[in-house]
Amino acid sequence: MSVDLNDPGIDPFDVAKAAATVIAERTGAATHDVALVLGSGWGQTADLIGPTLATVDNADVPGFHAAAVAGHSGSMRSVAIGDTGRRALVYGTRTHFYEGRGVRAVVHAVRTAKAAGCSTIVLTNGCGGLNLAWGPGTPVLISDHINLTAASPLEGPTFVDLTDLYSARLRAIAHEVDPTLDEGIYVQFRGPHYETPAEVQMAKRMGGDLVGMSTTLEAIAARHVGLEVLGISLVTNLAAGISDQPLSHQEVIEAGQAAAERCGRLLADVVQRVA
Template sequence: MTDFKKRLEEAYEDLASKIKFRPKLAITLGSGLGRLADQVEIEQEISYKDIKSFPVSTAPGHKGRFVLTHIHGVPTIIMQGRVHLYEGYSAQDTVMPTRLMGLLGAETLIVTNAAGGANKDFSVGDLMIIRDHITALVPSPLNGPNLDDLGPRFPDMTEVYNKELGDKLEKLAKEKGISVQNGVYCQWQGPNYETPAEVKMATILGADVVGMSTAIEAMAARHMGMKTVGITLVTNMAAGISEVELDEQEVIDAGEAASGYFIDLVMDFIKELA
């Protein structure tokens, strides 16, 4: 048994023994978007530090806990704060929370993030439905011995983000008058923001936004057969496009400013799923 598989099993057994019900829906909240978890009726909360063999979130604006609730009757587990590669975790450890939510029973994943806009047609405050991603610049969470009980050795990545769910989300956003884009997310390792040359390279590769999370989590979810829909909040324009220096507070502030329509959209989307 590999070290990661052992730790995953330990974390699963510990978390499974603590939760009061099995979720069907999983939500991962990105920087500045954690307020959604404060708007639901919290039935149970479990801090990451209280789960055996589980990585702990250290990023600003990430509370570092699982919240269990029912949203429109759907049993839901919310990851309020994620872990990142730049915190020193391996790619496998970074996706452990996603793995656990799937093992606990979640069949659908709504994954969110704050990111920098690389597409000049985008604006700060836009929501982008992730239609595809680029992960060639970061380690794959599928490296090493395959976990055969979770998924195949060579999983297909043609449709990491479920098209039907993405189309449904786009239709709903437009009906609600919310500015929504469609595009490609490019993951970088961080924690430094990308240079103007790196952002230019990302756009040449086809990216619309750049960030430090999400894509490898979606890859792990796809490996396990979960249906994933991704939402990016453009919290700033990326280096070389923005005329000001970037800082983490800007990202958090933009996330909080957008929390109203972001939460409204996600809640109504879950209602449609229900």
């Protein structure tokens, strides 16, 4: 449902509450427990978490829009988390910063998740890897991030500690599910163009292990509203200059499809343990 979140007269948290109300009405669930934002390569995850109890078109929910990227779904789903009696709110797409809708739109799903009752959010993405050991299809836990967008979802004197932004507790649960998981630092660029080899080397020298175009702004907003955050990247390709292969979004989609079963099962097991 079209809402101009950039209008300074609109309180984005009021829009999030309105969105949560519509979600509750359409799904029949007064609250949800865990939210998942499915990035490139993670689209089949919801099917492995549990049965979908309701599907809501993004266009029917205040502040949300249709998917703008191939490989994403333009709807959100209310999914039963195994037999726990709890529900996951699964977003099939996200608003990317490069779409030009403004930072409020980028983090609207996060704020809506909190308004819908969630206490935990799982942020996933498809990304470029800087480690040669991480071939396409490798999931990597995000331990920290570097935000190179020159933007923040926080407005005014809103000072939020990001020291332990990506929950050590949730990462420990993920390691219990899959002890082979590595961790890395995610670097977000503005996009939508891919990074140059020089920019990738800059990110590497800054301490980065993964590069992409999402997640960091959402994670900051999640911390602000009190959500516990788990971040997982799917390495869909080696970053520019790390290999001699050209980059393409089709490669991202294909890598995600190839890794769908492993990544979906990983997330499903983690979500069930968290719930």
